[in-house]
Amino acid sequence: SNGAEWYVVDNGMQDFNYLFSSCLELTVELSCWKKPPPHLLNVEWENNIDSLLVLLESTNSGVRGLVRDQDGDPVYRATVCFGMGKEVKTSKSGEFWKLLLPGEYNIFAFHENKFGILKSEMSTVTVQHSIGEGYVSRDLTMRIQAYQTFLVNTVKVGYIPDDTVFRDEVIELFSDATVFSATVVESECKYVKENSRHIMYRVETVFHPLPMYEFFSERWGEKIVRRPSNQFEDSKLNRRLQLYATERWSGRKNDWKVKIHT
Numbered sequence: 001s002n003g004a005e006w007y008v009v010d011n012g013m014q015d016f017n018y019l020f021s022s023c024l025e026l027t028v029e030l031s032c033w034k035k036p037p038p039h040l041l042n043v044e045w046e047n048n049i050d051s052l053l054v055l056l057e058s059t060n061s062g063v064r065g066l067v068r069d070q071d072g073d074p075v076y077r078a079t080v081c082f083g084m085g086k087e088v089k090t091s092k093s094g095e096f097w098k099l100l101l102p103g104e105y106n107i108f109a110f111h112e113n114k115f116g117i118l119k120s121e122m123s124t125v126t127v128q129h130s131i132g133e134g135y136v137s138r139d140l141t142m143r144i145q146a147y148q149t150f151l152v153n154t155v156k157v158g159y160i161p162d163d164t165v166f167r168d169e170v171i172e173l174f175s176d177a178t179v180f181s182a183t184v185v186e187s188e189c190k191y192v193k194e195n196s197r198h199i200m201y202r203v204e205t206v207f208h209p210l211p212m213y214e215f216f217s218e219r220w221g222e223k224i225v226r227r228p229s230n231q232f233e234d235s236k237l238n239r240r241l242q243l244y245a246t247e248r249w250s251g252r253k254n255d256w257k258v259k260i261h262t
Contacts, residue, residue, distance in 0.1 A: 022088045024099070026055075058132040062100035063125055065138040066093075067109045069118060070224050075142060078111040078118070097135075100127050109140045115228040118142035144227045146207040148245045149261040150174075153188065153200040156255075160197045163189050170201045173253045176211040180204055202261065207244070215244050 017023040030044050067078045067090045074094025081087050082098060083106040090096045090109070104126050110119040120140040127136055152170050163184045171179045181204040188200035209225070216222045220240070228234035242260065249258050 018086070022086070022098075028052075054132070059097075059099065061129065061131045061133070061135055062098045062127060063105065063107065063136050063138055064095070064097035065140060066090075066095055067111075067120070067140045067142065068094055070141060070143050070226070075109075075111050075118065078109045078142065080107060080109045080140070082107050099131070102127050102130060107138065107140070109142055111142060113227075115230075115234050117145040118227055119145050143209045144225055146212060146225070146241050148177075148205050148207065148241065150203045150205065150245075150249065150258055151185070151200060151261045152203055152256050152258050153198065154256045155192060155196050155198050157196050159195070160199070163197075163199050166199060167201070170203060170256065173256060173258060174203065174205055174249060176208045176248065177205040178208065180206065207241075211248075212244060215248070216240065219243075 014025045014027065017025045028048075030048055033040075036044065063082075067075050067080065069075055074092070075090060076092045076094070078090045078094070078096075079087050080090065080096045080098070082100070088096050088098055096109075104124060106122050106124055108120045108122045110117060112118075120142045123138055123140065125136050125138050129135070152173065154166075156166075163186075167182050170182050181202075183202050185200040185202050189198060191197050212225060213223060216225050225237070228237050245260055250260060251258060
């Protein structure tokens with residue numbers, strides 16, 4: 001039965017262990033006798049050992065794997081997300097595991113510190129086995145996430161009832177990047193002439209890793225862009241990313257002017 005239907009225990013070790021270590025701690029109540037005499041304990045053991053073994057075998061389920069960085073090194077305490085339910089953290093060896101019922105899950109991993117974010121691509125995993133009948137193995141590789149904000153503006157001729165109608169047009173300017181936000185800068189949108197309107201968007205992007213790697217390799221001989229480990233490396237990387245963003249996207253594109261937002 002579900003113990004939570006009987007009574008609720010606040011601030012217990014079960015909640016703490018599950019929340020902070022992903023350890024699924026169970027309390028198993030075997031009989032109505034709360035404190036049986038010692039000579040009956042072996043009887044309870046024999047009555048329940050098979051069930052306990054089946055419970056342990058049920059961990060052979062769901063999804064498990066390793067999370068590494070782009071150099072192949074394991075990442076400790078990376079967060080692995082499954083699209084629903086609780087996230088889990090990786091071990092010192094980069095391992096993760098999650099008990100899951102049969103179904104399709106979109107999983108990815110990320111790790112953040114003061115020098116940036118590492119993130120893997122989304123991976124779709126199909127769990128076909130029931131609990132205890134096998135698991136799916138899936139390893140994840142994380143790469144640095146390089147973010148940049150741009151200001152994009154133009155002047156459109158004619159009556160513009162809604163400045164947001166150009167959002168798709170603006171997003172198409174940023175090939176080799178993922179646009180996760182494109183919003184109108186309302187304070188800058190105004191009619192400059194009777195039939196001409198100035199329009200500005202604020203665009204937030206994250207660079208696709210492979211084109212960025214190619215640029216760094218051609219310019220500085222670095223085939224992989226790594227997350228900085230100190231302030232000096234962080235400043236150098238930011239300067240290079242600004243140069244990459246400037247050469248790749250800044251300037252006049254079609255009817256739009258693109259510049260880096262600082």
